[in-house]
Amino acid sequence: MKQPGFTTSLFDCDDSSSLKLETGSRFVRKLPDERSLGYLHKFYAPLPDGSDIALLRRLPKDYVDFLKWANGAALFDNCIALFGYVEMITRDTAPGAATAISISNENELFALMQRKRWDEGWTLIGGLGGWDSSYDLQVNGDGRCAIVAQEATCTSSSFNECMATIVNRLTPCFSCDGRIDNSYAELEAALSSILRPQ
Numbered sequence: 454m455k456q457p458g459f460t461t462s463l464f465d466c467d468d469s470s471s472l473k474l475e476t477g478s479r480f481v482r483k484l485p486d487e488r489s490l491g492y493l494h495k496f497y498a499p500l501p502d503g504s505d506i507a508l509l510r511r512l513p514k515d516y517v518d519f520l521k522w523a524n525g526a527a528l529f530d531n532c533i534a535l536f537g538y539v540e541m542i543t544r545d546t547a548p549g550a551a552t553a554i555s556i557s558n559e560n561e562l563f564a565l566m567q568r569k570r571w572d573e574g575w576t577l578i579g580g581l582g583g584w585d586s587s588y589d590l591q592v593n594g595d596g597r598c599a600i601v602a603q604e605a606t607c608t609s610s611s612f613n614e615c616m617a618t619i620v621n622r623l624t625p626c627f628s629c630d631g632r633i634d635n636s637y638a639e640l641e642a643a644l645s646s647i648l649r650p651q
Contacts, residue, residue: 478497478551481495493529510594513595515596524537530631534553576593581619597611600647605648622643
């Protein structure tokens with residue numbers, strides 16, 4: 454499966470500390486700490502070909518293509534989570550056992566808590582978070598992608614366009630060794646800027 458365009462710059466920090474596992478999982482740039490999963494970007498093993506999961510029918514093609522390339526991700530030291538299909542949830546922190554957050558489990562709750570959005574065709578696929586803020590990342594079967602906060606929503610025409618915007622805004626907040634500003638002020642400003650017109 455072709456690598457999504459928004460991920461290209463995320464491999465700029467790829468070096469000898471990165472891991473590429475036999476499963477297909479890729480962990481980019483080990484951060485200077487003791488966490489076994491302390492990597493700048495984590496891409497989990499691709500969704501196997503022929504996976505027949507009912508929720509796939511609600512997702513736009515570009516997100517399904519992403520799942521076939523990486524079945525979920527954790528980017529910018531866990532500031533962005535992209536959900537994947539996980540059959541068994543584990544608390545194992547070894548890189549070989551690590552998985553994405555379960556899109557199925559999260560959407561069971563989303564369908565109950567956000568019934569109007571669910572009925573309008575929106576599916577929760579991830580989230581963005583800083584110190585004080587958190588945003589949902591949702592896609593619609595018609596292709597649209599939305600970043601949703603309590604006070605505002607920013608909608609893009611596609612998942613790839615939405616992610617390119619997010620990656621462009623957050624990249625200046627991080628070096629290859631992690632977050633630049635330990636006060637989180639730059640990260641919070643970058644996240645809130647996504648919801649403001651440019």
